[in-house]
Structure formats: structure tokens, C-alpha cells
Amino acid sequence: MDVSAPKSRTAPAIPPAPGQQPQWPDEAARDAVVAELRAAAPLVFAEECDRLRDRLAAVARGEAFLLQGGDCAETFRQTSAESVGATLRTLLQMAVVLTYAASVPVVKVGRMAGQYAKPRSAPAETRDGVTLPVYRGDAVNGPEFDAAARRPDPRRMRRVYDASTTTLNLVRALTQGGFADLHQVHAWNRGFVTDSPAGRRYEELADEIERSLLFMHACGVAPGEVHAAEFFVSHEGLLLDYENALVRTDDRTGTPYASSGHLIWVGERTRHPDGAHLDFLRRIRNPVAVKIGPDAHPDELLRYVDRLDPDREPGRLTFVVRMGAERVRDRLPRLVEKAVADGARVAWVCDPMHGNTFVTPTGHKTRRFDVILDEVQGFFEVHRALGTHAGGLHVELTGSDVTECVGGGSTVDMADLPLRYESACDPRLNHGQSIDLAFRAAEMLRG
Ligand SMILES: O=C[C@H](O)[C@H](O)COP(=O)(O)O
Numbered sequence: 500m501d502v503s504a505p506k507s508r509t510a511p512a513i514p515p516a517p518g519q520q521p522q523w524p525d526e527a528a529r530d531a532v533v534a535e536l537r538a539a540a541p542l543v544f545a546e547e548c549d550r551l552r553d554r555l556a557a558v559a560r561g562e563a564f565l566l567q568g569g570d571c572a573e574t575f576r577q578t579s580a581e582s583v584g585a586t587l588r589t590l591l592q593m594a595v596v597l598t599y600a601a602s603v604p605v606v607k608v609g610r611m612a613g614q615y616a617k618p619r620s621a622p623a624e625t626r627d628g629v630t631l632p633v634y635r636g637d638a639v640n641g642p643e644f645d646a647a648a649r650r651p652d653p654r655r656m657r658r659v660y661d662a663s664t665t666t667l668n669l670v671r672a673l674t675q676g677g678f679a680d681l682h683q684v685h686a687w688n689r690g691f692v693t694d695s696p697a698g699r700r701y702e703e704l705a706d707e708i709e710r711s712l713l714f715m716h717a718c719g720v721a722p723g724e725v726h727a728a729e730f731f732v733s734h735e736g737l738l739l740d741y742e743n744a745l746v747r748t749d750d751r752t753g754t755p756y757a758s759s760g761h762l763i764w765v766g767e768r769t770r771h772p773d774g775a776h777l778d779f780l781r782r783i784r785n786p787v788a789v790k791i792g793p794d795a796h797p798d799e800l801l802r803y804v805d806r807l808d809p810d811r812e813p814g815r816l817t818f819v820v821r822m823g824a825e826r827v828r829d830r831l832p833r834l835v836e837k838a839v840a841d842g843a844r845v846a847w848v849c850d851p852m853h854g855n856t857f858v859t860p861t862g863h864k865t866r867r868f869d870v871i872l873d874e875v876q877g878f879f880e881v882h883r884a885l886g887t888h889a890g891g892l893h894v895e896l897t898g899s900d901v902t903e904c905v906g907g908g909s910t911v912d913m914a915d916l917p918l919r920y921e922s923a924c925d926p927r928l929n930h931g932q933s934i935d936l937a938f939r940a941a942e943m944l945r946g
């Protein structure tokens with residue numbers, strides 16, 4: 500069990516994350532749900548988590564690239580075969596673009612089957628003079644702006660478990676049952692807009708892949724390897740009642756694992772090195788990640804390494820950097836340098852979404868595609884200059900043609916935002932923008 504005492508380090512004091520846990524109004528109901536979850540079957544298994552740790556070790560060593568993506572906030576309403584299938588297809592398409600165009604193995608991880616709880620900047624929101632608690636994700640309350648919906652309801656944690664079970668069932672069936680077969684590379688694009696530059700580029704690449712597969716078959720190479728895709732799920736480990744209730748001990752080793760998802764991360768707002776969320780990560784053997792914002796101090800990163808990865812084991816710890824395009828070139832180098840000098844063997848991944856959000860005069864939270872791309876570019880530049888590996892991308896995206904981020908392959912502009920703004924929380928890249936980003940990132944990776 501990973502509970503070694505951290506070595507002492509100095510780090511600036513950051514206030515402990517206040518208020519990101521719901522105040523459940525009905526404690527007896529909370530206890531009853533927690534008891535149910537404690538008795539429930541695990542959603543993921545220790546062996547699968549170990550396999551992902553091995554894959555992420557390759558990322559940390561510079562031999563592979565992580566693609567992690569999905570909704571900002573999953574919702575119960577969208578737990579459907581159509582929605583899960585569209586997100587999965589988008590991620591498979593992006594992975595194929597990155598693999599083929601940059602010739603690196605891509606580790607595929609969804610922000611799926613558990614991404615139902617959201618940290619928020621403010622505890623309440625006001626509309627037309629009425630103030631209500633903020634929406635904290637379907638795990639806690641409802642998005643509708645009325646007092647009953649916004650009241651935290653612990654029974655929602657049971658629904659998270661059920662929705663995650665359904666999503667995982669779909670993911671497992673789709674990735675193992677022929678849907679993810681590389682021969683379907685054209686079919687993955689069916690139903691999506693193909694007359695955009697990114698869509699056309701994808702179709703060309705799919706033609707090339709088909710020709711390569713035919714060539715391989717003609718040479719007698721067995722097609723078995725391309726029939727299924729290895730796919731993992733991840734979410735922010737925010738709601739500690741839920742996460743603790745789903746910890747299971749691995750029979751093989753007696754070690755605790757989070758059974759709520761393969762990879763669990765702690766977000767920018769709850770990453771206090773002495774806080775309860777870090778302590779949760781410290782107690783589980785899954786691969787774990789910490790989001791790193793622009794104000795992170797190098798000493799803090801060393802504390803994360805000491806706490807979460809005392810054995811400096813590649814694959815155990817990933818830093819997901821989300822600085823904002825304006826700051827990444829300036830602030831990331833000293834963090835990477837210090838961590839490397841300390842012997843950390845972490846994977847470095849870029850989240851180009853969370854540092855680049857702004858609200859339009861119409862009240863839509865959005866992000867500009869060019870700015871997202873600029874942060875990715877800055878992230879690559881920093882790693883190239885330091886001789887370290889730009890290990891992956893962490894993005895909020897969906898397989899639908901929503902209009903939530905502006906610019907990019909499918910040219911959504913500000914005036915389009917109200918047309919299909921469907922996110923329950925932050926703006927996501929739509930299908931075309933996601934494919935566009937994959938092509939651009941592949942160029943950077945190849946370069
Ligand atoms: O994913 C997102 C977070 O919950 C979000 O960025 C916080 O958003 P807020 O600033 O609207 O609360």
C-alpha cells in the first residue's frame with residue numbers, strides 16, 4: 500500500500516480547498532447510499548488499472564502519447580448509446596490521426612463513466628435577482644435554475660454509479676466488439692460533417708490507412724491486432740463520499756484501488772498538497788494525475804511527487820498542465836526543470852481548455868480554437884527546449900456538432916454560440932474541431 504511518509508519540503512502555503520464538497524441536507528440518505536455503494540460491484544478492476552499504469556509509463560518515458568478527452572460534465576440525460584458512441588468514435592478518430600501522422604502509440608482514455616461532479620469558482624449564482632446554489636454536476640444537483648433542482652441530493656451518487664455502469668458497458672462492447680476495428684476507419688466518420696477541411700483531411704488519411712491495411716493483408720500480416728482498441732476511463736476524484744465508497748482491495752496484493760475509474764485526477768481547485776483529495780490519491784494504487792494551474796510553485800510539484808510517487812515509478816503520476824496560452828511558455832519551464840532535477844519520472848500532459856475560458860457578452864462561456872492551439876504549441880515548445888517529452892493532450896470534447904467553442908475546423912463564430920450550446924458546464928470542442936486539433940497536434944508531435 501502506497502502510504503510512505505512524504506519527505507519534508509518547503510512550499511508556499513495555499514489555502515485548503517474550501518466548499519467543493521456538497522453539504523448533503525439529508526445525512527441519513529447519504530449514509531444509506533454510501534452503504535449501497537460499498538456493497539456494489541467494482542466498476543473497473545485492479546488489473547486494468549495496472550495495465551493503464553504500464554501504458555502511462557511508456558508516456559512518461561517518451562515512447563507514447565496520451566489522448567484523454569470527453570465531456571466537461573457527463574449528464575444522466577446523455578447516457579445513451581448514441582452519445583457515448585459519438586464521443587468514443589471521435590476519440591478513436593483523433594487517436595488514429597495522431598498515431599498515423601506522428602507514428603507514436605496513443606494511449607486512449609475517456610473523460611467518461613464517472614465525470615459527474617464539478618468544482619465551481621463560486622458557491623452560488625444569481626439570475627434576475629434570484630440567487631441559488633451553483634450546479635455542481637449531476638452527481639450533486641440538477642442544472643435547472645430552481646431551488647428544488649439545486650438542492651444537493653445524495654441519492655444522485657447511486658445514479659452516477661448506474662450511469663457509469665451503462666457507459667462502461669457500452670465502451671467495453673464498442674471497443675471490443677468490432678466497432679473499434681481499424682477497418683472501420685471510414686465508418687467512424689459517417690454522420691459527421693465531412694466537407695470541412697478537417698473532415699476532408701480525415702477522409703484522405705482514412706484512405707491511406709485502408710491501403711496500408713490491404714497491403715499488410717497482402718503481405719500475410721495477421722489482422723487480429725487491429726480488431727479491437729484498448730480504452731480506459733477517467734474522471735476527477737472530487738466527490739469523496741462517492742470515491743471512498745468505491746475503493747476496493749485487490750485480492751492479489753491486498754492493495755486499495757479506486758474502482759470508480761482507471762485513472763483518477765485531482766483538479767486545480769482541490770490540489771492542496773495536505774488536502775483530503777491528495778490524501779485520497781495517495782491511498783489508491785491506480786495511476787493518478789494532478790491538474791497544474793499557472794500559479795503552481797515548483798516546490799508544490801515536488802510535494803506531489805513525494806506524496807503520490809515516492810518510488811518515482813513511471814506511469815504512477817501524470818501532471819496535467821493547464822496554464823492558459825499566455826502563460827504556459829513563461830511558467831511551465833521552471834516546473835519541469837525542478838521536477839526533472841528532483842528525479843521525478845512523471846508524464847506531462849497539456850490541458851489547453853481550462854486556462855483559456857472566457858464569458859461572452861451574451862453570457863456564454865467559451866474558448867477560442869486558436870488560443871487552445873496556441874497553448875498546445877507553447878507546451879510543445881517548452882518540452883522541446885528542455886529535451887523532455889510533451890506527453891499528451893487532455894481535452895473537453897464531444898462527438899456532436901455543438902457550438903460551444905469558436906473557430907477551428909468547423910468555423911463556429913460568436914454569433915453561433917446560442918445555436919447548439921449543450922454543455923452542462925464548460926464549452927467543449929465539437930467533432931470537427933476535435934479532429935482539426937488532432938491533425939495540428941500530430942504535426943507538432945512529428946516536428
Ligand atoms: O470544468 C470545469 C469547472 O467546473 C469550471 O471550469 C468551473 O467553472 P466556473 O468558473 O463556471 O464555476
Ligand SMILES: C=C(OP(=O)(O)O)C(=O)O
Pocket residue numbers: 571618735765766767768790791821850853
Ligand atoms: C475542472 C476541471 O479542470 P481544472 O481543475 O483544471 O480547472 C476539469 O477538468 O473539469
